[in-house]
């Protein structure tokens with residue numbers, strides 16, 4: 001059962017995946033709101049949620065960029081993309097929202113096209129972190145910002161689902177991978193209480 005749930009977290013699929021998407025929205029809303037606040041997105045910007053899952057981040061980004069802005073959502077799961085297409089049908093129809101099935105390691109987005117991006121609770125499922133960061137660096141505008149959100153690695157190591165497909169990495173390893181792609185850590189915001197609080201790692205192009 002644990003293995004099944006863990007694999008749904010990594011790639012929500014089918015009816016159970018839709019239920020997992022709704023559960024993710026409820027449990028991660030607060031952390032995602034802080035991540036978006038850290039982006040300091042100007043109204044009218046082009047923003048992205050990479051690995052958007054249930055889509056609460058898409059909803060908040062759409063609100064933040066306003067009617068002149070645009071949002072891209074990329075997720076590996078066709079179930080999550082189809083769920084979001086239905087939920088945000090009007091935004092897709094008006095081209096405020098562009099949804100893509102794809103991977104953070106090969107983003108279907110143009111070079112220097114995104115001013116602000118979040119990727120929350122995704123990198124545990126990515127084997128090639130260097131590739132992911134070089135894609136993040138590629139799509140960001142020169143003054144763009146990306147927030148990478150992770151559960152605290154020590155707290156996550158105690159969770160029952162973690163042995164089933166999660167790759168935990170210390171913050172220093174994540175920062176080093178970002179730096180080798182040309183991104184510098186600007187802040188490590190915490191979301192939650194005590195040592196178990198999530199890390200929201202704010203990266204920009206190194207100047």
Ligand SMILES: C[S@@+](CC[C@H](N)C(=O)[O-])C[C@H]1O[C@@H](n2cnc3c(N)ncnc32)[C@H](O)[C@@H]1O
Pocket residue numbers: 009010011012024025028050051052053054057074075076077080102103104105119120121122125126
């Ligand atoms: C645990 S959920 C997190 C969803 C959302 N960001 C949140 O925090 O609630 C992980 C999501 O990342 C997606 N995902 C996993 N690997 C991915 C990859 N390589 N590229 C894009 N999305 C990926 C999954 O399909 C899933 O929707």
